Amino acid sequence: MNHNTKIMSEGRFALILLAPTLLLIVGLLLYPLLYSIYLSFVDLNITNPAIGTKFVGFRNFMDNLSDPVFWNSLKITFNFAFVTVIGSLLVGLFAALLLNNKIRARGLFRTLLLIPWAIPLVIVGMIWKLILHPNYGSLNALLMKAGIIQHNIVWLSDANWSLVMLFISEIWRSFPFVALLYLAALQTIPQDLFEAASVDGATKRKAFWHITMPYLQATTLVLLILRTIDAFRSFDLIFAMTKGGPANKTEIVGLYLYKQGFTFANFGGSAAGSYIVTLLILVLVFIYIKLMKVHNIS
C-alpha cells in the first residue's frame, strides 16, 4: 500500500489553505485602496443626488493644493513629525542606555517601560487631557505647589502651549517603542570591544561615540522611517486631546482630511489629500533609504 500518494501538489494545497486569508486581505486592503483611488478622481455630489457621481480629473488634488488650510495643516504636521521623531529617538535612546546597565529591578523597569506604548492612543489622550485640565489638572497643581506658577495655565487653549503639550504627550507614548528597539540593538554589541577600548584608555564618552553609536546606525535609520510614517499618520491622540484646536493651531493633516471626508462628506477631496500625503511620506522614505545606501547600512 502506497501511503505517499498525493491528492494534490503542496503548492496548490497551500494556496487552498491561504485562500480565506487572501480573500480577507483583498477585501480589507485592496478594495479600499482601489476605491479610495477612484474616490480621489470623482465628486460624489452627496447633497445633490440628482447630478450623481461625476469624474472630475485632478480637480480634487488641485483643490487641496490651492487650499491654504491644507498647507497650514501640512506645516503643523511637519513640525509635529520633526519634534516628536527627534524627541522620541533621544528619550528612547537614553532609556535604552539606562536599562542596558546592570541596575536593580531592571526587569521590572523594562516591563514598566512598555506601559505608555501599550495603552490605546485615545486613552493616552484622555489621560493627558486630565493632567492638563486648567482647573483640576495635576500639572497645574504641581507647578503651583512648587511655586513655579501663580495662576493656572490653560495648556490646551493656548496657541503655543497646546502644540508643546501635544509634542510631549506623543513623545511620552512613542519613546518605549524606540527604547525597545535600541535595547535589542545594544545587546548585539560585542562586549570585548568595550573591554579593548578600556584597555586602550578610551573614556566612556569616547566608547559611546566610537563603538555604541556606529552599531546603532541601522536601528536609528529604521526607527527614523517607522517613526516618521507614524507621526504623519497621527490622529487618535490629537483628536482626543485637542480635536485640532484651539482655532486650527493643532490641526495636523490627518485631522484636516478626516474633517473634509467624514464631517463635510467631501470624500473625493479627502481621498486626494491622503494620496498627496502618501506621496510626501514616500519621498521621505526614499531619502532615508538613499541615506542607508550612502552609509552602506543594511
Next chain:
Amino acid sequence: MNKKTKSLVVLMCMVLFLAACGSNGNSNGSGEKDPAKPNKGITLTAITPPGMEDYYNARSKAFEEKTGVKVNIEVVAWNDIITKLTNDAVSGAHTYDIIGIDDIYLAKFADAEWIVPVDQYMTEQLKGDLMDYANRFIQYKGKTYGLPWYTAWKTFGYNKDLLKKIGVDHPPQTWDEFIQDSQKLQQEGSVQYASAWSWGRMEAVICDFVAIMGTMGAEPFENGKPNFNTEKGLEALQLMYDMIYKYKIVDPASIQFAESEVNSAFAAGQTAFQFQWGIPLVDLNKPENSQVANMTDLSLFPSKASSASTIGSFVQAISKGSKNPEAAWDFIQFLNGPEGQKDMILKTGGTDKFTAWKSVSEDPEIQKNLPGFEIAMKQADTALARPQLPWYQEWSAMMQDRIQMVLLKSKTPKEALQEADQETQKIIEKYNK
C-alpha cells in the same frame, strides 16, 4: 470525490439550509398575524447619543410590549453620531431604521435623501399640537422629516447667594450690569472668575455667538443669508473678547470648555453665572450633584437690545434604507409624541430637554416639577434657531475657527468677521456649482 469529502459537503449543505431557515428577525415565529400587533416580530435599529439610554431602553421595551416590535439601540457619542450616519449612508449599509440628528444637519440629510419625508403620517392633531419653534426643526423645503426629541434652548443661571453676599438683589439684565456684578464678585473674592462659557472648538461656541449677537438685536443669518459681518456681529464678538481680556470676568479656559465643564464649575460654586441648555436647576438642586443646591435661579439672558437665546433640537427621522418605515414611525411617535414626551420629562426630570408639544407644556403636572419653568418659557420666546442650510456644518467649522482666533488674540474681531464672510461666499459658491 471520496466518501469523506461527500459527507462533508452534505453536512455543510445541511448547516446552510438550517441557518437559512432560522429567524430573520421579521417573523413572529408562529407564522400567524396578531391583528392588534400587525408589525409583531419586526426588529428596528436606532442610534442615540449617551445620557438617555436607560430611558430609551425602558421606552423601547414598553413599545415592544405594546406592538411586538423590538428596537435595538446603539449608543454613540454626540460628536460621532453625524460621522457614523454619514459613513452608513454613503456606504449604502443602511444599518439604522431610526436616526437621530441635530436639527442643523437636517438640511444636509434631506438634500442627500438619506432620510424620508413623513408628511403622510402627520395627523392634523399632531400638527396642531406642535409648537411653532419645533415646526422649524423638522421641516425643510416644505416637507416634514421627523419629530423633535431633545428640544432645548439655553437659559441663564445665576447664584443668588453669591450675588446677595455682594449686596446685589437681582440678576443682571443688561451686559453692563453683568460686567459690573462679575467684577464686584471677583473683587470681593467670592469667585476667581464670575463665569465660564462653552467656547471650545465645537458647535457650542456658535450657539453662544448666535445668542449674544441676538442680544444685540440681530441674527448671524437672516432669511438664509449671512448677516454676521455687521455692526451687531462685531459688537457680539468684541464683547466675547472683552469679557476675557478687558474685563477679565470669564475663565480663559472657556476657550477649551464644552457645556458640561461650564456646568461643573457652576455646580461647584466656582462661578456665579452660566448660560446652559434647558433647565439645569433640576440637577443643581440635588445636593448629591451640586454644591449650590437651592442657591441658584434662572433669569433672562442679559442683553443690550433685547434678551435672546439659542434653540436646538434632536430630530428623529426615518432612514431611507429602512425596510420597515411604518413601524419606525410608530416608534418615533411613541417616543416623541405628546404622551411620550410627557413621560420622558416626568421620568428624566427635563433637565436639558424640553417638549415640542403645546399640550405638554401646558400640563400642570409638568409645570410643577420644573423649577424656573416660567422664565424658561419666556426665554423660549426669544430663542433663535441656527439656519437650515446643507452647508451649515462646513460654515460652522470655519466660523468656530474664526471666533477662536479672536479669543486667542491672533485676529481682531473685525478681521475675523471679514475673513469669515469671504470664506462663507466660497462655501456658497462651492455648493451652488
